[in-house]
Structures are given as C-alpha cells and as structure tokens.
Amino acid sequence: MELNGIHHVSSIIANAKVNLAFYRNILGLNLVKKTVNQDSPDLYHLFYGDQQGSPGTELTFFEIPTSEEKVAGTNRISTVSLVVPSDEALRFWQERFTRFQVNHQDIEVIDGKRALPFQDPEGHELSLISASNSERTGIETREIPAEHAIIGLGPATLTVRYLEASALVLTDVLGFTKVSSYQKSGSEYTVFETANAGLDGQVHLTQNKQLPLAKEGKGSVHHLAFRVTDAEELKKWVELLEKEGFQTSGFVDRYYFQSLYFREPNGILYELATDGPGFAIDENSDKLGKKLSLPPFLEQQRKEIEARLKPLRT
Known part of the structure; x- marks a missing residue:
C-alpha cells in the first residue's frame, strides 16, 4: 500500500x-x-480548494469562537505550504500581500525552491x-491571473522534540522515503516524500528540544491528512496501524470521504482519507x-443546526 500524497490540512480558527x-x-481559493x-x-x-475540492488542494478550518491563543512550541505542524506555478507568481503574491497588508517575509529558498512565508489573519x-x-x-479571478494562481498543497513542516521517532513512523509505517535535507535559520530539516507524489507528498521534519510543548488554539494546525485510494485500502491501513500498536479511531465515515485518525509518537495527529x-x-x-451542506445523519437536525450558526454569506 502506498499513500498518494497529502489529502488536506485542517486548522483551528x-x-x-x-x-x-x-x-x-x-488568496483566491474556492x-x-x-x-x-x-x-x-x-x-x-x-x-x-480548486474548483472541485480535489484531494491535494484542500485547506479546511474548524471554527471554534472560544479558541484561546496558540502556543507555537514543539510537537506541532508548524508550517503549511501552497504551490504557485513560477517565481514570477511569487513576486505577484509579494506585491499583493504588501497591498492588502498581509503579514509576510521576503522570498527565501527552501530545499532548493523559492518560497514566500506569510501569515493569515489568525496567525497560521x-x-x-x-x-x-x-x-x-x-483558479483565475478578477484580480488573480491563472498563471499566478495557487494550484494546490505543498509540503507540511513538522517541528518535533524527538526527530527519530517521527521519522521512523514516516518511513517504516507510512512508506515515506528520505529524499534530502537542508538548513534554515540555524536548524536542519529532513525531507520525506511519498512515492512519486512530488511537493504535495512531502513532509519536512525538524527537531527542537528547547521550545515548550505546543498548545492548540486559533491559528494552529489540527491535523495532517494523507491520501488513500478507497475504503477497502483504508480498512487495510486500520489493520496495519493497530497491528503496529497504534491506537486509532478505526474506520470513520465522513460522507465526503472515509477516514482513520492516529497520533504518532510526538503527538502529531495524522489522518488517512x-x-x-x-x-x-x-x-x-x-x-x-x-449553501450549508449536512451529511445524511445530521440532515434531520438542519433547522436546529442552522438556528445555532451565525449566518455566513458565501
């Protein structure tokens, strides 16, 4: 069994x-x-995501209005990346971020590729x-030409206290391969990649034992999901992970996809979807x-659910 790259990333707002x-x-996402x-x-x-919300393009967000401020320590998914088609597109986004007062840094080089770090309004x-x-x-919009538009997910960066434990899960359990390493801001990063997946199948791993343990809150990533082909393959992953000694959620039907969840040794929450x-x-x-979409098991509660939600004009 092989994972097919990153499926989605879910965060808290x-x-x-x-x-x-x-x-x-x-950002011009759909x-x-x-x-x-x-x-x-x-x-x-x-x-x-893209027009269809294809796996490999999805960012998802849980709204929790009572969320406290996050603690950006170790044992967390520290950076989520999105792919654009060229260096020229990066310069377009750098100008756009300046115009809209989006908090961003200068263009830098990460693992041989140019990158533009930035934050969303809640600190992601x-x-x-x-x-x-x-x-x-x-997706082309009135303000974003197609040649500069965001085209999907890129690598996810994990900051952990014990690198070897996380690396072994990626390689020996999930089937990733170590492909490269690089230095950034005095820290070493190791790059792992699923088979033939490219940037949307990469995890960058760095170790930091000095930081406090991270604490979830608004602006933090909740979990990282990897792609599996179908439900039958997912059930085999449930068996494999439980045989390896992981506590898992078991098979979970999310209606739009099926999932399983488990935590690796440093506490990072992974999903297979x-x-x-x-x-x-x-x-x-x-x-x-x-419109507001509900899975069938919640449809009978639509009136009550809609009454509790603040209207969100789309």
Missing part, C-alpha cells in the same frame, strides 16, 4: 467570516463546502512555494459551497 474573506478573496464539524455540529467546518504560518512542473492549474466520493455527492459541481 475563531472567526469564519474573517477566514472566508482571506482565503477566498485574498469555498467548496460549507458544512459543520460532525463531532460538534453547532460549529462551522469550511473546505477550500503558511508559505507559497514556486514549482514550475506541477500538472495542476489554479479516501479520495472519494468527493464534495459533489450532495451539490452540483458548479454550485459547491453555496
């Missing part, structure tokens, strides 16, 4: 309205699903990475994200 304004209007946290259905769960640490060989295409059935299962593909 305190304000869905601010989140929508930034990721749709500033809101492909406006739904609720299936474990707490009085809270929004927003999904962004992100980076745009230039990759001219991607087969994906971005199927590619399908996808977000068009309950909406026309040209109208994704326009």
